Amino acid sequence: MDKLLEIKNLSVRLLTAYGVARGVRGVSLSVGEGEVVGIVGESGCGKTLTAKSVLGLHNAERAEVRGQILYRLKSGATVDLLALKQKELQKIRGGEISMVLQDSSTALSPIITVGRQMEDVILAHSGVKRQEARKTAVGLLESVGISEPEMRLKCLPGELSGGQLQRVCIAMAISSEPRLLLCDEPTTALDSVTQAQILALLKKLSKERNMAVLIVTHNFSVVKRICDRVYVMYAGLIAESGTADEVTQNPRHCYTQDLLKSIPRACEKGRLESVTGALPDVYGDIAGCPYAPRCKSVCEDCLKDISMRGYSPTHFAACIKGGEPDD
Ligand SMILES: Nc1ncnc2c1ncn2[C@@H]1O[C@H](COP(=O)(O)OP(=O)(O)OP(=O)(O)O)[C@@H](O)[C@H]1O
Ligand code: SF4
């Protein structure tokens, strides 16, 4: 599969009153055309900072972003998004790459109708008249499964449910026909039935439009449900990556194994194990495996530099106890 996005050794350092926070310490990942890729990890591991880096959404005065974010444009040319000027990046935002934020209620103005906000987004990246934009908005709401779209467009965001709002945000994000959709925890605030519906919708849109999706989540069940491949993040680094099946059925990194043991499974009885301890200090340096202080299998060698080991052509983990390669 051709690479659409390739992040190489990304680091994000945030300048704060307490010092320099090392939110992302060296992330490399890729997303193929039309592929659904997950970034999974616990709160604070650097998922959002990584996703935001793709669209250059950091405060330029307070964030130092290093590395390369290579993106292949519709024209076939590859650009480094980190090297682009704001004006050039602005053309790519919305046009080629869109983002759905974690909390849809904050993404919309509460005092402007959903229709007006959708039309404004459509007008911003197309040359159509407002009446045409309204028709497009109706079609988009239909495509994300909202019933009676004309009526919903007249509503204020507060008059829609959380699930409907999230569908509206997805509709707005896909209105420019992006080739890559970034989704930051798109289902966290939703009940499990609505969650499943939104994830199914994202998968369907990805297939229908050959749209790649990079989905950020702390939840492995999201990965199992829709991702082709997944990157497990820990302390601003990639701990493991592979196809969703490889990582969820045969995890090689102790952190991935512990995370998987902590998720509830339908029809299974027994106690869930929680991952004890906390992430390393974001202001400090890390020597050796960052998971060592929490790992039950830690040994002296874990305190040396740990490199990524391959278990199959697609499966990699940075753990010395990952075992033998796959057959
Ligand atoms: N603007 C900022 N200033 C200082 N530190 C920050 C800033 N933004 C993020 N961080 C720190 O960088 C680390 C990674 O943050 P990030 O938001 O990427 O985490 P996350 O994996 O998305 O977590 P969550 O699942 O809670 O959303 C965290 O320790 C966070 O406190
Ligand atoms: S490298 Fe060592 S400390 Fe790190 S996860 Fe593997 S066994 Fe645990």
Ligand SMILES: [Mg+2]
């Ligand atoms: Mg986040």
